Amino acid sequence: MAEIILTIVVEVVKCLAPPAYRQISYLRESKYMSNLQNLKIEVDHLKSERVRTEHQVDEAKRKGEEIEENVENWLATANNVIVEAVKFTDDEAIANKRCFKGLCPNLKTRRRLSKEAERQKEAVVKVREARRFDRISYCTAPEDIRLISNKDYEPFESRMFTLRNILSALEDPDVNMLGIYGMGGIGKTMLAEEIARKVKSDKLFDQVVFVEVSQNQDIRKIQGEIGDKLGLKFHEESESGRANSLFTRIKAEKKILIILDNIWENLDLRVVGIPHGDGHKGCKVLLTARSQDVLSGKMDSRPNFSIGVLNEEEAWSLFKKMAGDYIEGSEFQSIARDVAKECAGLPVSIVTIARALRNKRLFEWKDALEQLRRPSSTNFKDIQPTAYTAIELSYNKLEGEELKNIFLLIGYTAISSIDALLMCGMGLGLFQGVNKMEVARARVLTLVHKLKASCMLLDHISKKEEFFSMHDVVRDVAISIASREQNALTATNEQVDGFREWSDESAVKRYTSIVLHDVRTNVLPEVVECPQLKLLFISADKESSSLTIPNNFFKRMIQVRVINLTYMNLLSLPSTLGFLLNLRALSLCYCKLLDISVIGGLKKLEILCLRGSDIKQLPTEVGQLTWLTLLDLRECRKLEVIPPNVLSNLSHLEELYISCRSFQKWEVEVEGVKNASVEELKHLPNLTSLELDIHDVNTLLRGLFLEKLEKYRIRIGDWYWESTNIWRREFRLRLNNKICLKDWLIVQLQGIEDLELRELQEQDVNYFANELAKVGSSELKFLRIHGCSDALNPPAESKRQEESANDMQSNEIILEDNVNISNTLFIEKVGY
Known part of the structure; x- marks a missing residue:
């Protein structure tokens, strides 16, 4: 009855007062129910649109894309509207109560709820219609994981000094390309990553891009990596087209640092699409390489910063961190220290070995130490494959067999001077097309420079150019490669003592080189059959120079070309030495010598070094060595007799060294024999290098012959200088x-x-x-x-x-x- 009366009233108002009709119509139950139903329908529509949008957002996020801000705002608004509408529709039944025990409707409440339902429906429709997006998401450059803080990075002072210098160079407006170089596994990449993190956190650049180049340059891959990190999608197929797009994208950055890690060869930045220098002052390039020549020569990078090995305390700190602090103060500490020292400050070796030994038992630590002390390719496979692989890769990348052979020779012989390398290289015939000593010396200097630039060799601790050194881990790799590829045997005193290899005849026959260091006991067999042997190095321990050579030891070494014996007791050289008709270089440095006349039979000998030996008389048989090109008599302090015409007979002699408190008694009669005259040296037509001390000024020639010499060091009078190599006149x-x-x-x-x-x-x-x-x-x-x-x-x-x-x-x-x-x-x- 109430609803009938209300319907009549609404119709009357509709006719008599149309403006009031809309307001009074809210009182009708049909109107109220219609508004409520429409609201629910529109909410369901909006929910569907929300779900569809959320699916699109989820898909974009899975692709690593960023969601557009207006999409995020719409979803937030839609959620709020839906929540409000659902709450309203859930509460309306409770709110819609009737008066008079339910006999009459609560018209006031109905009117309010009906109006609210209509308002919320319009709001829902407005939000749904507002869903007009050009796109849901957009691609961005993902965060480079290399630029995330690295818990393994240690801010060692030896690294921080270099880091500060590099940061200073990056702030220099005149620097557009700079480099970091060092041997494989030294930590160039880790330092470059730390620089990237530092300049990013300090906001020195708007963008920092880190890309690995590697030994096999792939231009498209490099372009792709840079593009990815700059959020650039390429639409071009050709490298040149992609380079143009990349060039434009990089130019859009006001200040950008591009780090190209692990450069092996020249990389044309224009081909890649990297502007720098005058092309874009805001773009700077940081390179890392194993070779200084690649940076300064091929890439024209300036300045370049070298990083070396860690000092002992830094190395131990890193080793403890990788192996676990439990090793300190325990039974492991002593052997762990020894293992760490074998890594010789090379970070990649320290990290791989320490991690491999973490939580291992004591006997495993001892076994690892023994492996490190006796390097071989099989040992490296288990204990430090990363270090071995890094260094072997550098070896494989050396240019030409000549450079590789010199590297291996230095490694397995432990040669550390230009002189020694020159004598071995010439004796072995390693320098193709080189017959003159001066030319060979220039070649040796060039090769050593290349190895240093490639960080395969290091400067000697003395900083003198005529000396060099090799990192212990690098040497171990060189020994391993030489053993595998050249059948070279290298052993130290601990390994020589009880040397079983001599009894393995099949192995001995294959050896092309035998190098025995610091031998303390007479372990050499009476005779060794080595038909392939080209080089023999034996050095006795300095404190125990009683080591001798059996008389028949050389009998079956017919192909040997280089023999180097050091600190040995050779009062009478073995007679079988005279059988070595192919011998080119003989070094008897710091040996006890008495009778060396047997060398007169070595007709092909080109190099004779008696430096530091205690020989008293140069035998006349030396004059028979007519093919001798180098004679070294430095530091022979007991040498008193050089018979006349011995030196003048050496018509092919190119380099002669008699100095540093060596022979002084020119033209003096000793035990009935008158010594040679300095004037004999005038009759050596091929002499180009001379080191000579003349103690008595009165024996000075009237009119020296310096004009034909390339290099010399002549000292007349009382001089007490230590001998060094000749580098100038x-x-x-x-x-x-x-x-x-x-x-x-x-x-x-x-x-x-x-x-x-x-x-x-x-x-x-x-x-x-x-x-x-x-x-x-x-x-x-x-x-x-x-x-x-x-x-x-x-x-x-x-x-x-x-x-x-x-x-x-x-x-x-x-x-x-x-x-x-x-x-x-x-x-x-x-x-x-």
């Missing part, structure tokens, strides 16, 4: 008070590079200045005049320019207007 003269400089004709001044004169009188200085003016001195780099402060004044007509130079208390001096002095001359004032 040096002449040092110490006069006594009875001799005046003008009595000697130094007509070769024009070729001297380093000249030192001591105990000169004033007239000697004037005479020298005049002679210098006559012959010219364009090649003179160093001039030192010692002793007489009154004699240090150049002629009045000369011009003087005084200023400090280097770390010497010296003056720079320019003599005579017509003297061509293009280099600095140093006068060192020395008081007595």
Whole structure:
């Protein structure tokens, strides 16, 4: 009845007062139910749209894409509207109560709920219609995992110093490309990653891109990696098209750092599409490589930073971290320290070995230490494959067999000087097409430089250019490769003692090289059949130089070309040594020698080194070695006799070294034999390098023969200098008070590079200045005049320019207007 009355009232109002009809219509139950039903329908529609959108969002997220902000906002709005509408429809039954015990509807509540249902329906429809998206998501550059903090990175001071220098270089506006180089496994990549993290956190660059290049350059792969990290999708097929797109994308970044890790060869950045330098001042490139030559020579990178091995404490700290701190203060500590030392500061070796031994038992640690001390390819496979692989890869990438052979030779012989390498290389015939010692020396220097640039060799601790060193782990790999590829045997005293290899005849016959270090006991067999042997190195322990060679030891080594015996007791050389007709190089350094006349039968011998031996007389049989090109008699302090005509018979001699407290008794009669004269050296037509000490000034030649020598170090008078290799033309003269400089004709001044004169009188200085003016001195780099402060004044007509130079208390001096002095001359004032 109430609903009938209400319907009549609504119809009357509709006719009499149309404006009030809409408001009063909310009171009708049909209107109310219609609004409520429409709301539920629209909510269901919106829910469907929400589900569809959520599915699209989930799919985009699985692809690693970022969701558009308006999509995220719409979903949030839709959720709010749906929640509100559902809550409303769930609560309306409770709110819709009737008056008078349910006999009459609650018109006030009905009107309110009906209006609210209509309002919420319109809101739902508005949200649903607002779902008009051009796209749900967009692609972004994913975060580079390399730039996430690395818990294994240790901020060692030796690394932090280099890191700070690199960061400083990156802030230099004049630097657009720089590099890091070091041997395989040294930590170049880890340092580069830390630099990337640092510049990103410090906001030095807007973008940082890290890409590994590797030894097999793949331009498309490099382009793809850079593009991925910049959120760039390529639509071009050709490399050049992709390069253009990449170039444009990188140019859009105001400041960007691109790190190209593991460069092996030249990489043309233009081909890749990387602008730098004048092409884009805001783009800087950081390279890492194993070879300095690749950086500076092929990539023209400046500056370049070298990273070396960790010091002992840094290495131990890293080793403990990888193996576990439990090793310190336990029964493991002593052996763990020894294992860590065998890694020799190489991070990749430290990490792989320490992790491999983590939580292992004590006997496993001891076995690992023994393996490390006796390197072989099989040992490396189990204990440190990463280190072995990294270094072997560098070896495989060396250019040419010549460089590879030199690397292996240095590795398994432990050679550490240019001289020793020259003698072995020439003796083995490793330098194709090279017959002259001076040419061979230049080749050796070049090869050593290449190995250093490739970080396969290191500078010697002395920093002298004539010496070098090899990292212990690198040497182990070289020994392993040489053993596998060249049948080279290398052993130390611990391995030689009770040496079983001698009894394995089949193995011995295959050896091409035998190297035994620090031998303490006489373990050499009477005879060894080595038909393939080309090189023999045996060094006795310095403290126990009683090691001898059996007389028949060389009998069946007919092909051997190089023999190096050090610190051995060879008072009488084995007679079978004379059977070695193919021998090219013989070194008996620091050996006890008495009779070496047997070497007269070595007709093909080209190199003879007796350096540091205690030989007293050079036998006349040496004069029969007419093919000898190098004779080294340095540090032979007991040498008193060189018979006449022995040296002058060596017509092919190119290099002669008699110095450093060695032979001094030129032309002096000793035990009825008159010694050789310095003048004999004039009759050596091929002599190019000479090191010579003449103690007695009175034996000085009138008119030296320096003009035909390429390099020399000649010291006349009382000089007590340690011997070093010859790298330039040096002449040092110490006069006594009875001799005046003008009595000697130094007509070769024009070729001297380093000249030192001591105990000169004033007239000697004037005479020298005049002679210098006559012959010219364009090649003179160093001039030192010692002793007489009154004699240090150049002629009045000369011009003087005084200023400090280097770390010497010296003056720079320019003599005579017509003297061509293009280099600095140093006068060192020395008081007595």
